[in-house]
Amino acid sequence: MSTPASRHHKRPRGEGQWALGYREPLNKNEENKKNDDGLNVRQRIIDVYSKQGFDSIDPADLRGRMRWYGLYTQRKPGIDGGKTAILEPEELDDRYFMLRVRIDGGQLDLRQLRTIAGIANDYARGTADLTDRQNVQLHWIEIESVPDIWERLEAVGLSTTEACGDTPRVILGCPLAGIDAEEVFDGSAEITEINERFIGDPAFSNLPRKFKTAVSGCPAHCTVHEINDVAFVGVTNERGEQGYDLWVGGGLSTNPMLAKRLGVFVRPEQASDVWAGVIGIFRDYGYRRLRHRARLKFLVNDWGAEKFREVLETEYLKEALPDGPAPELPRGSRRDHVGVYPQKDGDFYVGFAPRVGRLDGDKLHAIADIAERHGSGRVRTTVEQKMVILDVAADQVDSLVAELEAADLRVKPSTFRRQTMACTGIEFCKLAIVETKATASDLIDELERRLPTFDEPLTINVNGCPNSCARIQTADIGLKGQLVLDENGKQVEGFQIHLGGSLGVNSGFGRKVRGLKTTAEALPDYVERVVTHYDDQKKEGESFADWVQRADEADLK
Structure with a gap:
């Protein structure tokens, strides 16, 4: 006999989607956001925390809402990678912050670049790292300094608003928008409009997780549209109209x-x-119950493209969108903008490669000075941790290149300097398990010494943890930081190795070879070995990723 309780089936819990009525706090992050919008922390930083100091900061602001303005506590020095997953956040926190400056579309004028350089030197112990999302990250920031930093940034049109947090993050754009002779069209106006209409708008400041955008008409597909939450890719339809x-x-x-x-x-x-x-669908239908399933990709994977399009058109746009063409294949085998190339107006742009995105305030000032001396008022950041100087007259190019090269800012870099990226790593990041920047920089030096004639495209992406800020799954050689055992059975820093990932013609996450790991110390030996096997065995025009798919497993170890 059934009891009354069993006759009333419990309503299924669902995934915490607002649109389906699941609004109760589902985890600590959701509860924090329900209690107070992350955007509201700005005034507390100005009025209270900057005046009363680090110890006055509410923990829910310190490890939550302050991210809405680009602030994360950085890792306390001296805590080894084995402790990353064991210690509580307050044990990992230092009393200093990483501060991320938004650079939407990668666009900077020299006044803005010098402002960032000045802040780096005055408040960040000189630090200034280029990220693979066109931002600049500063370290060693004290809470007392933040209001002045904001004033200085905002005076030149820059911001840290929603640079982190469960928000619409920086909008990627092609650094050559408006000047590339082959571009489908210039997406800068759309980036500006999205930014001005929606960044800092409470309507989109409480998302299930972060939301990443790319808008570009770049023929090289430099904004890696395949791995963003939403991407607008320039195309021309059968009627000759330009759109996305x-x-x-x-x-x-x-x-x-x-x-x-x-x-x-x-x-x-x-x-x-x-x-x-699109972001409205994410806000309303995105999964909020479990944080590790809260990115838009999980909803899109469950719904499929057809249902997503239908909901977008019927519930949000209230109009149907016409069918359109797929983008052309990307130009060239390297999706960056390093080197000297003509602009559509007769001037030239010059792209250069700092070491794994690591710069400092003095170097940023030097870049601004070099650009200004050669007639340029505009610089750009790229999604490969590189920079580009625009608008260089033909008779200024050789001198500009010589000055950049003399400052170790390579315009004609080796493949290894050009295509090696590294995330922040254990030096500052609380999620990291291993060191990355110095490891990657040393790897570049070793490979240039050992393989001086190798010049095929080859991406090497070095990540300090499994979260893939440095895009390990889409690299030719992706290195995921973890602790491994050396030949003496001692636990040391090392990497799990992903091989043959790629974006573009054959996008995919590469080949996993069971148990393929290396210690950090043995990393140059490993990369030299596998690159030499590729160089010896490759067929005419065969990419590293294609070779990996057919290579004997022994040649990948």
Whole structure:
């Protein structure tokens, strides 16, 4: 006989989607956001925390809402990687912050660049790292300094608003927008419109997780649209009209997924409304119950492109979008902008490679000075931790290149300098298990010494933990930091190795070879070995990623 309780089936818990009525706090992060919008922390930083100091900061602000303004506590020095997953956040926290400056579209004028350089030297012990999302990250920031830093940034049109947190992060754009002779079209106006309409808007300041955007008409597909939450990719339709192909649901981390094409054609004037529709779906239907399943990619994977398009058109845009063409294949085998190339106006742009994105305040001042001396007022950051100086007259190019090269800012770098990236690593990051920047920099030096004639495209991405900030799954050689045992059975820093990942013509996450690991110390030996095997065995025009798929396992070890 059934009891009354069993007759009333419990409503399924679902995934915490607001649109389906699940609004109760589902985890600590959701509870914090429900209690107070992250955007509200700004005034507390100005009025209270900057005046009363680090110890006055509410823990829910310190490890939560302050991210809405680009602030993370950095890792206390001296804590080894084995403790990363064991210690509580307050045991890992230092009393200093990482501060991320948004550089939407990678666009900077010299006044802005000098402002960042000045802040780096005055408040950040000189630190200034280029990220693979076109931002600049500063370290050693004290809470007392933050209001002055904001004043200085905002006076030149820069911001840290929603640079971190469960928010719409920096919008990626091609650094050559408006000047590349081969670009489909210039997406800068759409980036500006999305930024001005929606960044800092409480309507989109409480998302299930972070939300990453790319908008570009770049023929090299430099903004890696395949791994963003939403991407607008420049296309020309059969009527000769320019617009965007819309992609949704890309992302890496511990559960990587490639974005899906919705198959629609978005006119440039529709782009910001369509963006608001996509992020609105994420806000309302995104999964909030479990944080590790809260990125948009999980919803897109469960729904499929067809349902996502239908909900976007019927519930959010209230109009159908026409079908549209897929993008052309990317130009060239390197999706960066390093080197000297003509602009459409007759001037030249010069792209150069700092070491794994590591710069400092003095070097940023030097870059601004070099650019200014050679007639340029504009510099750009790229999604490969590189920079570009625009608008250089033909008779200024050789002198500019010589000055950059003399400052160890390589315009003609080796493959290893050009295509090695590294995340922040254990030096400052509380999630990291191993050191990355110095390891990657030393690796470049060793490979240049050992393989001086190797010049094929080859991406080497070095990550300090499994979260893939440095995009390990899409690299030719992706290195995921972990502790490993050396030949004496001692636990040391090392890497799990991913091979043959790629984006573009054959996007994919590469080949996993069971148990393929190396210690940090033996890393140069490993990379030299596998690159030499590729160089010896490759067929005409065969990429490293293609070779990996057919190579004997012994040659990959």
